[in-house]
Amino acid sequence: MRDKQGFDRRGFLKRVFVLGGTLLLAGCDQLSSSDWFRRMLFRAETLTRTTQRAILGPNDMAREYTEADISPDFKPNGSIDPQDEDYLALSADSFKNWKLKVGGLVERPMEWSLADLRALPSRTQITRHDCVEGWSCIGKWKGVPLKTLLDQVGLKPEARYIVFYCADTLDQTLAGGAKYYESLGLPDAEHAQTILAYEMNGQTLPVAHGAPLRLRVERQLGYKMAKYVMRIEAVADYADIDGGKGGFWEDRGYEWYAGI
Template structure:
């Protein structure tokens, strides 16, 4: 069920996040380096998450659209042509030797080939992708629900987050050459619309959009939807992973929870 109100809540929160990101990334070094400012951002993120949970509930679905609504040109976000040697070798062989690994705090570490993932229960959804830069597109995605994989592996009680490790190293001049990664809390990881997509608009997922596998978490902004996923890990905390904020862009000032 979609909740309507006197304003577009998704649009309102998206604009607020865009303004917040712009503040952080526009050269306001004194603010972004301030401990009190960081505490303010953390409280705002917590408020956003709490408000969304209170208004929509943990199981509420993002709006799904019809085939007629699919955008004729779906813009590719983030990196679109990874040049990492390991990734290029896998892509050259149409990902036949690629395997998704799932480990960390699980009872049974697992791995799946692309064919094995395709043989598992799947979900198809037509949803809107909202980018923190302010643009949106509607696309059709098919993939395996993340919950199916987590259930197969058996997540241990101590796990609180699911971390996604990706193949793409972003521009060294901008980021220092770090690989992309992201994370979700268990509630969002187990959501019905959280899938690992291997098809887009009825075709095999193309490289610019994250082949062979990308995350779709439809109630959050686009930077949460990691592309080129290689490995998944269940963890108790992400403080010791890279910059310690739970994601590539989060380590650079974005909010960890990007709910819309």
């Protein structure tokens, strides 16, 4: 999507994140742990967030594509085969006994089976997935808008963030491992294109892409799109959750706001 001057804002912001992400993925531990580098990342995140908020309105949409644009081979991001025992048991039964729990700062904590979610109003969108590692793919996603669930549970006034807890364990160096988690502010959580997807390219969501349910937040980079979602909580702050930065990769140096 380009503005009247032909400026590709998604491409520009993506390149900024790719540069920072490449430094971290390359193992620049000394660099990423230095105070000046962390200050630079914080300034970059603030600039990105401020720039996107200035350019985009809260209801502006990420570009959507046609069926002809769908990538023939959509590379899965992150983990592709969780080995958590509870997850494996659910997967073996095609997730018939899986339930999504939504709680925290809500008026009515609720839970939904996969069949329950499929019975709710859905949204289908063909969008581009931009990875911090530099690659992009276009896919078709169908799921329930996150706002639909948030409206049903009723957010309390003090709720400011939505946190997603997942089944995949990425960091085996910690006792008990470290499961993936991610968070969004309310403006992105309630955006029309933010959905909990249970289908990909017209088929049931495969395990490699996050079955039974994955987050799609189309105006941000791929690491924000949590896979294997098991539980959702509304919170006032994420400072006391794991590393306190709002997400698995954020705790390891990535920016919390990954808008493109």
